[in-house]
Amino acid sequence: MEIIVSMLMLALGFFMLVKGADWFVEGASAIADRFGIPQLIIGLTIVAMGTSAPEAAVSITAALKGSADITIGNIVGSNILNILIILGISSIIVPLAVSRPVLRREMPFMTAVTVLLFWMGVDGKIGFLDGLVLSLIFLFYLGWLFFTARKSGEVDMAAVEKPSLWKSVLGTGAGLVLIIAGSHAAVDGASHMAEILGMSERFIGLTIVALGTSLPELVTSVSAAKKGNADIAIGNIVGSNIFNILFVVGISALITPVPFSVGFYIDIVTAVSACILLLCLCVQHQRLNRMGGIVLVSAYLLYFVMIC
Numbered sequence: 001m002e003i004i005v006s007m008l009m010l011a012l013g014f015f016m017l018v019k020g021a022d023w024f025v026e027g028a029s030a031i032a033d034r035f036g037i038p039q040l041i042i043g044l045t046i047v048a049m050g051t052s053a054p055e056a057a058v059s060i061t062a063a064l065k066g067s068a069d070i071t072i073g074n075i076v077g078s079n080i081l082n083i084l085i086i087l088g089i090s091s092i093i094v095p096l097a098v099s100r101p102v103l104r105r106e107m108p109f110m111t112a113v114t115v116l117l118f119w120m121g122v123d124g125k126i127g128f129l130d131g132l133v134l135s136l137i138f139l140f141y142l143g144w145l146f147f148t149a150r151k152s153g154e155v156d157m158a159a160v161e162k163p164s165l166w167k168s169v170l171g172t173g174a175g176l177v178l179i180i181a182g183s184h185a186a187v188d189g190a191s192h193m194a195e196i197l198g199m200s201e202r203f204i205g206l207t208i209v210a211l212g213t214s215l216p217e218l219v220t221s222v223s224a225a226k227k228g229n230a231d232i233a234i235g236n237i238v239g240s241n242i243f244n245i246l247f248v249v250g251i252s253a254l255i256t257p258v259p260f261s262v263g264f265y266i267d268i269v270t271a272v273s274a275c276i277l278l279l280c281l282c283v284q285h286q287r288l289n290r291m292g293g294i295v296l297v298s299a300y301l302l303y304f305v306m307i308c
Contacts, residue, residue: 010185016182076210080271114272
């Protein structure tokens with residue numbers, strides 16, 4: 001009976017996270033669009049942060065509740081899923097063009113911050129100073145994004161019908177409330193399941209929680225790919241992975257030291273390898289084609305077999 005209650009709590013938490021992220025992205029994107037922020041920047045920032053809000057809420061809540069193994073497992077697991085499964089599936093549905101800025105700047109930067117996370121965790125934890133460094137890099141990253149967008153003149157103030165500002169703000173706020181409530185339900189459900197089934201919080205975080213909190217990225221990227229908005233599909237994933245490491249792990253470490261056990265080494269190496277693999281698949285033709293998508297999905301299946 002307890003396992004059923006935990007599963008229902010986890011499912012409810014995921015539903016609230018996905019719905020909340022959907023409202024948050026829709027509202028925040030509409031607000032950003034009203035100020036003429038270009039599609040690529042919206043994908044790398046607003047949409048990426050919105051779809052990563054479940055990871056942020058779950059990881060920070062887990063840190064506060066003393067289940068910090070879920071924090072690293074959720075973030076590393078989500079980043080692996082984002083690249084290998086979400087971009088893999090999206091590119092199998094529709095081949096994705098990759099813009100030059102993402103290929104030359106954001107993808108290498110995503111790889112660099114993933115390596116940085118590994119380096120910080122070698123001593124067994126992500127401490128307060130590590131969290132401070134990650135948070136400062138995140139602020140500089142945001143400032144750099146908006147500076148380059150303004151400098152290049154990538155601002156579109158086209159007169160299209162937009163939702164009213166108050167509706168956008170209300171939707172954004174309601175989305176955040178659902179995300180916060182859903183994160184508590186998801187963490188409690190996942191922790192109880194780990195106890196009942198005798199599984200480690202690391203495995204639960206890398207698989208069930210990572211998959212659940214990555215649902216918004218999956219829905220957003222597949223939808224964007226089908227609509228031909230490749231900049232949002234690719235930008236969402238790259239931006240989400242950067243956001244997950246710099247902001248989510250950064251803030252969690254500022255709250256409490258986040259354990260980084262030796263068991264996570266294979267996972268973080270997989271995350272770095274996924275970044276490099278994505279870059280290699282896209283660099284020649286500036287696109288991620290269907291065969292590349294099959295390679296990414298196959299790589300995830302191999303990883304999953306390794307951790308089971």
